[in-house]
Ligand code: SF4
């Protein structure tokens with residue numbers, strides 16, 4: 001569902017936050033300019049939002065800028081996606097305890113999470129969330145830890161009007177307009193926001209505010225800004241299904257070239273909203289009385305992630321880069337029915353040596369070798 005557009009004046013943002021709290025969302029996360037980046041933090045009032053803050057992103061480069069105007073969502077994604085809120089970077093899955101007679105008992109780590117509203121979610125991150133849900137919530141064994149975290153979230157999207165130089169969500173078909181997956185979606189205009197609800201609970205929250213319908217001019221302005229955001233994206237992938245093209249190039253010499261530049265640092269997988277590799281380990285306490293079983297993010301760029309049967313499957317960096325790229329853009333189609341890239345551009349901006357997935361694909365495929 002998407003409801004008729006309403007108009008949320010800028011000076012009612014605090015009333016909007018209050019309506020979220022009154023609807024049971026004890027914690028509100030929103031964008032803040034902190035430590036030189038837009039990061040999702042707990043906000044108390046609209047004054048916490050990054051008014052007048054923009055960003056400049058290039059391969060290996062991210063800087064905040066001043067926009068000189070009063071908008072608070074005039075930036076492209078920072079390093080955080082929704083991923084840490086649903087797939088925790090490190091969490092206890094279960095605990096094993098020994099009683100006085102030496103018997104072992106296994107206990108749940110607990111699945112209760114604070115109801116949280118997240119403001120400022122972008123279309124690419126909603127697309128990434130849908131992909132992660134296919135992975136974590138697919139039958140026959142949906143992950144209860146992921147499910148509990150996801151159920152605690154209410155999502156307020158903001159259609160993207162200021163993509164970065166690194167963004168290419170238009171070419172992957174995942175943005176810049178949030179088409180679904182949100183509870184409420186906002187388009188930011190100078191004087192306020194055009195608001196629509198995507199769920200019943202989103203609609204109930206907007207109804208609390210008694211908003212007037214958006215005017216036709218406001219709706220047209222919002223659409224025009226999204227169209228402009230599509231046109232200003234200069235990067236792209238040469239198709240939404242590159243499986244056959246990449247499988248045909250597994251021995252291409254360009255893997256050596258990118259392997260020489262890549263540091264195997266794993267930054268790209270940490271910031272990528274769809275990457276889900278993880279490792280599990282047990283952490284016993286020294287007295288032997290209990291042990292926690294932990295899951296934490298891992299990266300296919302680490303050598304040990306490919307350790308199997310007493311040897312490393314991917315000893316060289318070029319093989320790890322090839323694994324990442326061909327999984328993301330090729331074998332993901334076989335697993336999940338689509339590419340694993342939503343065009344957010346984070347891996348480009350946060351790669352310390354500026355490796356650019358769109359440029360590497362172009363180098364591998366050559367010009368004009370686009371796939372469907
Ligand atoms: S591969 Fe890069 S551009 Fe694609 S979703 Fe992951 S971080 Fe974003």
Ligand code: SF4
Nearest residue numbers: 262263265266268351
């Ligand atoms: S591609 Fe860049 S971010 Fe990813 S592992 Fe290599 S150097 Fe690090």
